Amino acid sequence: MDASPWMDPFEDTLRRLRETFQVGHTRSAEFRAAQLRGLGRFLQDNKQLLHDALAQDLHKSAFESELSEVAISQGEVNLALRNLRAWMKDEHVPKSLATQLDSAFIRKEPFGLVLIIAPWNYPLNLTLVPLVGALAAGNCVVLKPSEISKSIEKILAEELPRYLDQSCFAVVLGGPQETGQLLEHRFDYIFFTGSPRVGKIVMTAAAKHLTPVTLELGGKNPCYVDDNCDPQIVANRVAWFRYFNAGQTCVAPDYLLCSPEMQERLLPALQSTITRFYGDDPQSSPNLGRIINQKHFQRLRALLGCGRVAIGGQSDEHDRYIAPTVLVDVQEAEPVMQEEIFGPILPIMNVRGVDEAIEFINRREKPLALFAFSNSSQVVKRILAQTSSGGFCGNDGFMHITLASLPFGGVGASGIGRYHGKFSFDTFSHHRACLLRSPGMEKLNAIRYPPHSPRHLRKLVVAMEARDCSCTLL
Amino acid sequence: MEREVQRVRQAFLSGRSRPLRFRLQQLEALRRMVQEREKDILAAICSDLCKSEFNAYSQEVISVLGEIDFMLENLPEWVTAKPVKKNLLTMLDEAYLQPQPLGVVLIIGAWNYPFLLIIQPLIGAIAAGNAVIIKPSELSENTATILAKLLPQYLDQDLYIVINGGVEETTELLKQRFDHILYTGNTTVGKIVMEAAAKHLTPVTLELGGKSPCYIDKDCDLDIVCRRITWGKYMNCGQTCIAPDYILCEASLQNQIVQKIKETVKEFYGENVKESPDYERIINRRHFKRILSLLEGQKIAFGGETDEATRYIAPTVLTDVDPKTKVMQEEIFGPVLPIVPVNNVDEAINFINEREKPLALYVFSHNNKLIKRMIDETSSGGVTGNDVIMHFMLNSFPFGGVGSSGMGAYHGKHTFDTFSHQRPCLLKSLKREGANKLRYPPNSQSKVDWGKFFLLKRFNKEKLGLLLLTFLGIVAAVLVKGLG
Numbered sequence: 001m002d003a004s005p006w007m008d009p010f011e012d013t014l015r016r017l018r019e020t021f022q023v024g025h026t027r028s029a030e031f032r033a034a035q036l037r038g039l040g041r042f043l044q045d046n047k048q049l050l051h052d053a054l055a056q057d058l059h060k061s062a063f064e065s066e067l068s069e070v071a072i073s074q075g076e077v078n079l080a081l082r083n084l085r086a087w088m089k090d091e092h093v094p095k096s097l098a099t100q101l102d103s104a105f106i107r108k109e110p111f112g113l114v115l116i117i118a119p120w121n122y123p124l125n126l127t128l129v130p131l132v133g134a135l136a137a138g139n140c141v142v143l144k145p146s147e148i149s150k151s152i153e154k155i156l157a158e159e160l161p162r163y164l165d166q167s168c169f170a171v172v173l174g175g176p177q178e179t180g181q182l183l184e185h186r187f188d189y190i191f192f193t194g195s196p197r198v199g200k201i202v203m204t205a206a207a208k209h210l211t212p213v214t215l216e217l218g219g220k221n222p223c224y225v226d227d228n229c230d231p232q233i234v235a236n237r238v239a240w241f242r243y244f245n246a247g248q249t250c251v252a253p254d255y256l257l258c259s260p261e262m263q264e265r266l267l268p269a270l271q272s273t274i275t276r277f278y279g280d281d282p283q284s285s286p287n288l289g290r291i292i293n294q295k296h297f298q299r300l301r302a303l304l305g306c307g308r309v310a311i312g313g314q315s316d317e318h319d320r321y322i323a324p325t326v327l328v329d330v331q332e333a334e335p336v337m338q339e340e341i342f343g344p345i346l347p348i349m350n351v352r353g354v355d356e357a358i359e360f361i362n363r364r365e366k367p368l369a370l371f372a373f374s375n376s377s378q379v380v381k382r383i384l385a386q387t388s389s390g391g392f393c394g395n396d397g398f399m400h401i402t403l404a405s406l407p408f409g410g411v412g413a414s415g416i417g418r419y420h421g422k423f424s425f426d427t428f429s430h431h432r433a434c435l436l437r438s439p440g441m442e443k444l445n446a447i448r449y450p451p452h453s454p455r456h457l458r459k460l461v462v463a464m465e466a467r468d469c470s471c472t473l474l
Numbered sequence: 475m476e477r478e479v480q481r482v483r484q485a486f487l488s489g490r491s492r493p494l495r496f497r498l499q500q501l502e503a504l505r506r507m508v509q510e511r512e513k514d515i516l517a518a519i520c521s522d523l524c525k526s527e528f529n530a531y532s533q534e535v536i537s538v539l540g541e542i543d544f545m546l547e548n549l550p551e552w553v554t555a556k557p558v559k560k561n562l563l564t565m566l567d568e569a570y571l572q573p574q575p576l577g578v579v580l581i582i583g584a585w586n587y588p589f590l591l592i593i594q595p596l597i598g599a600i601a602a603g604n605a606v607i608i609k610p611s612e613l614s615e616n617t618a619t620i621l622a623k624l625l626p627q628y629l630d631q632d633l634y635i636v637i638n639g640g641v642e643e644t645t646e647l648l649k650q651r652f653d654h655i656l657y658t659g660n661t662t663v664g665k666i667v668m669e670a671a672a673k674h675l676t677p678v679t680l681e682l683g684g685k686s687p688c689y690i691d692k693d694c695d696l697d698i699v700c701r702r703i704t705w706g707k708y709m710n711c712g713q714t715c716i717a718p719d720y721i722l723c724e725a726s727l728q729n730q731i732v733q734k735i736k737e738t739v740k741e742f743y744g745e746n747v748k749e750s751p752d753y754e755r756i757i758n759r760r761h762f763k764r765i766l767s768l769l770e771g772q773k774i775a776f777g778g779e780t781d782e783a784t785r786y787i788a789p790t791v792l793t794d795v796d797p798k799t800k801v802m803q804e805e806i807f808g809p810v811l812p813i814v815p816v817n818n819v820d821e822a823i824n825f826i827n828e829r830e831k832p833l834a835l836y837v838f839s840h841n842n843k844l845i846k847r848m849i850d851e852t853s854s855g856g857v858t859g860n861d862v863i864m865h866f867m868l869n870s871f872p873f874g875g876v877g878s879s880g881m882g883a884y885h886g887k888h889t890f891d892t893f894s895h896q897r898p899c900l901l902k903s904l905k906r907e908g909a910n911k912l913r914y915p916p917n918s919q920s921k922v923d924w925g926k927f928f929l930l931k932r933f934n935k936e937k938l939g940l941l942l943l944t945f946l947g948i949v950a951a952v953l954v955k956g957l958g
Contacts, residue, residue: 022827024851063917063925071926078930093870104868109853111876188877200672207668210661210682212881215675233907240914277915287915362487375904384899386489388574394901403569405558406898411576412653416677418896431883433856433871434849435864439840442698449705450742450752452528460532 010142010182013170014113017140020167021112026138029085031165035135036084038163039128040077043070046159050124053151057123059290064245072402073128079404079421080136087136087425090434098444103436108429110138111212112188117179117202119193120149120292121248121342126216127156130191133424139189140168144182147175148292180205187211189428193250195340196413203416214417214427216250217410218340219367223253224357224383226374227262234373235269238346239277241397243324246289247344248296251369251391251398254341256348257357263328263348270346271311274324283314283321291320291343300343306336307347354379358386366390366412369398390414478637479607479650483578485632486605492575494553498546500600500629504593505542507628508535514624518616519589523710524755524784533710534590537867541594544869544886545601552601552890555899562928568901573894575603577653582644582667584658585757586713586807588614591658591681592621596634598889604654605633609647611659612640613757652676654893658715660805661878679882679892681715682875683805684832688718688862689822689848690727691839699838699860700734703811704742706862708789711754712809713761716834716855718862719806720795722822725815728793732775735811739777739789747788748781756785756808765808768801772812797825819844826852831877836862855879 025031043050047070054060054069080087090105114134118127127145134141145156157171172182183190183205192202193216206213225234242253258266278285291297297320304313304322307330312323327347330336336347351357361370361383370389372380380394390410393400401408401420409418419427447459490496508515512535519530555570579599583592592610599606608625610618622636637647648655648670657667658681671678690699707718723731743750756762762785769778769790777790787809795802795812802812816822826835835854837845845859855875856865865871866885874883884892912924 027850061915061917062919063915063922066922067925071930075930093868095870096868099864099868104865104871106871107849107857109876112853196675199675203672203675204669207665207672210665210668210680210878210881217675229904233904236907236910236914240910279916285915287917373904377901380901384572388577388895389897391898392572392900394899395904396900396902399564399902400569400898400900403558403561403564403898403900405560406569406571406900407896408898411895411897413675416675430853430876431872432849432854432876433865433868433873434859435857435861435868435871436842436845436859437861437864439695439698439838439860442701445702445705448532449701451744451750452526452532452752457528457531460536 008181009178010172010185013172014142014185017142017168017170018113021110021140025165026110026140026168029088032136032138033081033084035164035169036077036081036132038165039132039135040074040081042160042163043074043077043128045163046155049155049159050152053155054124056151057120057149058245058248058292059288060245061287061289063287064289068245069122069124072125073132075404076129076132076421076424080132080425083422084136087422099435099437101438101441103434105434107432107434108137108425109432111428111430112139113142114139114189114191114428115142115144115182115187117144117190117192117194118146120146121245121250123149123152123156126193130193130419130424133419134189134191134428135164135169136425137428139428141170142182142187143169143171144179145171145173147173189213191419191427192216199415214409214419215415216408216417216419217368217413217415218250218342219365219410219414220254220337220340221251221367221369221371221389222357222361222364223256223371224354224361224373225256225258225262225266226354226372226376226379227259228375229262229373231262231265231269232272235266235273237373237396238371239270239273239324242346243274243277243288243344246291246322248289248292248342249398251401253346253369253371253397254367255337256346257351257360258348259352260350263350266348267310267326267328270326274311278324282312282323283316283319288324288344291322294320296342297322300341300345303336303341303343303345306330306334310348312344354382358383361387366410366414368410368414369393369400371397388412475637475643475646476650478635479578479647479652481632482605482607482635485630486575486577490630491600491605491633492603494550497601497603498549500634501542501546501549501597503628504597504600505539505546507624508538508542508593511624514620515589515617518620519614521616522585522588522614523713523757525710526751529710529752529754530589534587537590538593538597541597541869541886541889545597545890548887549601549890552887553603558898564900564902566903566906568899570899572897572899573602573890574897576893576895577604578607579604579893580607580609580647580652580655582655582657582659583608583610584715585611585613586710586715588617589621595656595884595889598884599656599893600629600634602890602893604893606635607647607652608634608636609644610636610638612638654679656882656884656892657681664880677882679874679884680880681873681882681884682833682878682880683715683807684830684875684879685719685802685805686716686832686834686836686854687822687826688721688836689819689826689838690721690723690731691819691837691841691844692724692727693840693844694838695840696727696730696734700731701738702861703836703838704735704738704789707811708739708742708753708809709863711756711787713754713757713807714863716863716866717807718811718834718836719832720802721811721813722816722825723813724817725794728775728813728815731813732791732793735789735791736776743789748784748786753789756787759785761807762787765806765810768804768806768808768810771799772801775813777809819848823848823851831855831875831879833875833879834858834862834865853877
């Protein structure tokens with residue numbers, strides 16, 4: 001038989017996984033727990049390998065790799081293992097008068113075959129954390145790691161499958177073309193992390209099969225700084241979150257909004273912070289990351305021409321290094337304010353007060369995160385009430401995503417759906433309403449059967465008014 | 475069209491729809507509308523589907539009133555922020571989930587329960603603080619007209635509007651940008667809606683359909699079973715998305731089932747079903763002809779009478795149905811009930827699993843283990859055991875499909891949640907900057923270890939954790955500073 005050039009490279013894998021799912025292999029709590037433990041062992045056994053790969057791909061320091069990639073993933077694995085049985089339990093719901101004698105519960109069921117498409121900026125975290133949820137919920141999973149973070153991609157393709165049951169888990173590799181091909185297939189759920197542009201492509205492909213999706217996208221996350229703040233504290237916090245992973249974070253503060261007076265005080269504070277963090281020559285600091293590839297490096301270098309460089313502005317093509325930079329005098333129409341920066345560049349936009357800031361924010365797409373710094377909790381709460389965003393943090397950067405009891409996801413152009421902790425489990429489960437009635441007690445049903453008479457109607461209305469729970473009687 | 479949507483968006487941006495009092499007022503106005511104009515509403519539904527007043531009231535109006543009351547009672551609690559469990563790092567902060575409106579919501583209704591399927595979502599959308607554009611089905615003309623007439627008389631005219639029209643108007647409407655679209659209807663159009671939504675990254679709730687199987691076990695009381703099935707199947711002349719579409723049972727049961735359904739039909743609708751005021755008609759000629767074509771070549775055990783002029787199709791049961799025939803290839807949505815014989819419950823489960831996931835699944839048996847097995851080994855939007863339809867009635871259940879029967883869910887609080895963004899909020903203070911030194915570069919191994927500790931450690935006793943955190947934070951900052 002000739003290997004046709006049109007042969008689908010994914011067909012066999014997907015069929016195999018689907019068959020495994022259909023025989024119920026992934027349903028038991030024991031199986032799921034074993035998979036999660038395998039994932040935990042993968043992280044422990046390969047810790048050094050993973051650190052090296054992250055250093056290779058993104059020049060991540062041990063601190064960043066440990067905290068934002070390995071530890072977070074490990075934490076999610078542990079959380080899922082601890083709570084798996086509780087999450088899997090049927091959830092009993094309040095009943096109405098008519099269903100008092102019945103059993104009413106919500107059954108959490110796996111969807112079936114899940115596709116997870118992961119990005120390159122936190123290539124371990126953003127692959128494994130969704131994977132934890134999908135496995136805990138009892139699905140079979142196809143993982144498509146980013147081809148751009150090559151070193152991690154290699155480990156995920158070669159090492160990870162050895163720790164999981166390969167009859168219900170597969171890693172597929174490839175670029176945009178292969179991913180497009182993959183998306184032509186039918187999945188029972190698609191989880192995508194990446195840009196809004198590709199998010200639309202994924203959702204359009206999903207629509208052809210009526211596949212539900214979670215899209216973790218991005219946007220320009222505004223960061224408002226009130227006049228009444230200590231500029232040094234603000235500078236510390238903003239800089240840390242902005243320059244972490246060389247700015248390649250979907251929830252990083254993208255741009256600052258403050259008054260010209262505050263800007264004057266912030267600039268020296270930011271310079272002081274940057275020097276303290278990365279030394280006089282940030283390029284030689286082991287704590288600063290690098291841009292993932294040439295394409296993004298060139299994109300970011302071009303943005304350095306916007307406005308005026310107040311701090312930093314240096315770049316080195318060979319190293320894909322961009323200095324921690326602050327831009328001022330930026331016009332709204334300039335490119336740095338038109339796209340998600342995703343790099344170590346922080347533009348400062350001037351506004352005169354909270355109202356203008358809120359107006360500025362609301363003119364734009366809903367961001368993934370929103371930050372507001374102020375000593376006045378009224379100001380913080382006002383910004384919270386009058387804007388919308390995926391998540392919100394007052395007086396700090398994206399700390400809110402480290403709390404597993406808070407869901408993580410976007411709204412509007414920044415995304416659809418959410419995950420982390422139990423929210424992951426719920427995202428990858430179908431919540432099936434189950435009502436088990438008694439096969440007897442038929443007299444109670446009499447009122448619903450025809451033939452109907454005006455007397456029936458009166459009875460029904462009376463019963464309606466007498467109910468103590470606002471649900472229908474029928 | 476674009477101008478209309480813009481007007482609604484401007485109204486939303488004014489912030490009018492957000493205060494709790496406003497939402498409650500609008501819901502109260504909606505309730506008044508349903509009560510004061512009950513006659514007009516019932517008349518519209520009745521003329522669209524040849525439905526009796528009792529049926530229109532009990533199938534549609536009652537549920538609407540129930541939902542409004544439920545919303546009025548619970549909304550004040552739902553709109554408040556919900557604190558969440560914190561970890562060591564956030565122990566001293568405020569962490570909560572704040573529900574917020576999404577913006578402009580589009581609700582596309584269906585013709586089979588034309589009032590309920592528009593108003594029930596509308597209630598939740600209003601409750602969640604959104605502006606709403608309603609597009610009733612053009613097939614249920616009278617209800618579409620009455621909605622366009624009544625809603626502006628009772629609700630805010632800029633925040634909640636009705637747009638009527640056919641395929642062309644709906645296509646135009648779908649080109650606009652919304653913050654959520656809830657669509658009730660069929661799979662084909664569901665795909666079109668989702669594709670249109672994808673262009674704007676608009677989340678969707680799709681309430682679709684499918685063939686809802688109904689398995690009847692040997693071990694059951696056929697009298698009761700057949701009464702319940704007859705009620706659920708022929709209600710609204712079979713035009714119910716969660717009607718039992720077909721029966722699976724052992725061949726030996728067929729004759730009894732047919733007999734008992736026949737008797738029940740007579741009890742419910744009399745000797746001459748056509749004259750019963752409780753029996754509806756098919757919505758239009760196209761569907762009438764469609765359902766008729768499903769009868770071709772089938773063994774009609776009873777029923778089968780039709781009258782094109784009145785779009786009447788008698789309650790019909792088919793036996794020994796071949797799964798490959800047309801009646802088993804599409805959702806029937808009519809008063810035709812095929813019985814497909816299977817040898818046992820294993821075969822029934824396989825039969826169900828070979829097909830698309832249905833919106834509802836029904837199983838009748840005295841054997842609880844069998845019911846449990848049927849649930850465990852299949853999937854569907856929802857399940858009712860030993861009855862039909864009823865899981866729809868409990869609004870503490872999320873009502874929705876899975877696979878090709880739909881995505882998302884609503885009813886009760888689930889509607890409020892569907893039309894809200896539950897925004898995670900973390901409020902910290904600008905103080906205690908010392909503790910943050912742990913996370914700032916230059917980094918060291920000890921910082922890594924401390925960082926992991928705070929990130930991953932859990933404490934059972936909150937107050938103890940708080941004390942410990944403060945103590946440890948100070949210790950850590952001092953230590954790390956000392957190590958340099």
